[in-house]
Amino acid sequence: MRNLWIFLSRYNAFFFLIIFLVAGIVLTVKNNAYQRSITLNSTNAVVGGAYERLNIVKRYLNLGMVNDSLARENALLKTELLALRTVDSAKDVTVKDTTLQVQYTYLPAKVIKNSFTLRNNIITINKGRLDGLQPDMAVISPGQGVIGLIRDVSDHLATVRSLLHKDTRISVAIKKNNALGSLVWGDRNFDIRKAFVTDIPNHVKMVVGDTIITSGAGEFPVGIPVGRVRKTNISTGDNFLAAEVTLFNDFSNLQYVYVIKNKYAREQKLLEQNSKTDE
């Protein structure tokens, strides 16, 4: 022990250098967007390429399941089409052209790298800046359920901060009475089928089995089904309630996701920023 002290104190300049150097570099990479994007992109170029190759194999293994989900979605769309066709056109209706007013457009993307075992999970998808992706866009799964928000984009790839991440909060509502809450994965929760809705006002009545949908505040369009309430009225010690939710989507076998482009996202952000400065 004494020798160790002598050793440390003799070369103290060097050890101080290591300490301060590490502190400085951590500060640099953490606080400067450019350096962070460089480190992220270089890892993405290498790691992303490797995962893409691995994914070719995995895609075949999951082909059956993906086929099923696509067939299901096809069936759903066909039913809707049929419903639209059977509208009685003989009636006097005014047609409103809404094609130019579509606020949300969906962009399909393939999952290159999935992650669901960590505390903070990041998913990599194969669409990037050149496809029009920007940070904070909403990502949903093709069936039902939300996935997360775009975190960083490079030219051809993007990372998604999954719902299974401690910083992700998604504004949701209870379908039957539109009471707002926010969806989080929750602390000390490692079950990927389970999440929590927090910040529900105390007076709201809910029962097990209620459907949770997105509220439309934030990046997600309104009404995307998220999950079903499994346990209600978890008291959190303050004026709000929490509920445990079973998620509709399974994060463990993600193959394709939809990125939602909100046409007015920038406008909304700008507007809200302006009103924030007034406060």
Add this chain to the structure above:
Amino acid sequence: MNSRVVIINIVRWLLLFFVQIFLLRNLGFYNLSTPFIYVLFVLALPFGMPNLLLYLLAFGTGIAMDAFYDTLGVHATACAVLAFVRISFISVTVNRDGFDEPEPSLSAMGFKWFGLYALLCIFFHHLVVFFLEAFRLSELGYTLGRCLVSCIFTLFLVLLAQFIFYKRKSR
């Protein structure tokens, strides 16, 4: 360390800080050469200083610079490297037991010693600054070029400052 030395160093820090932020920050040679004269503060700290204090002062100066350059961490890291180079150089070249002079300066140590000392310290400092700023090796030549040209500029300014405050002594 008596209070006079402390006050001199504080005044020097403020002076260099203002010159760096309000004058040299707006000065550039075709975006190629940007002088960082504030390193003179770390260069001119007294000899008998504990290493930890030296590192803390250097790191703090770097952070203060970063705050104005919007590059949190870059100058702080460079200053830590600068402190290491300074300690190594002094421990190799100066007799450890009796420091004849209170602080490294041109007037006290002579042109040859101070020139080499300043050159080495400035070179490593600038190397770290420019490489952390570029953060990639693909522009190696350009970054090195910028580093060298800036080095010459800074060295010139440091020597200039030393000549201006040259203390005529019985050498």
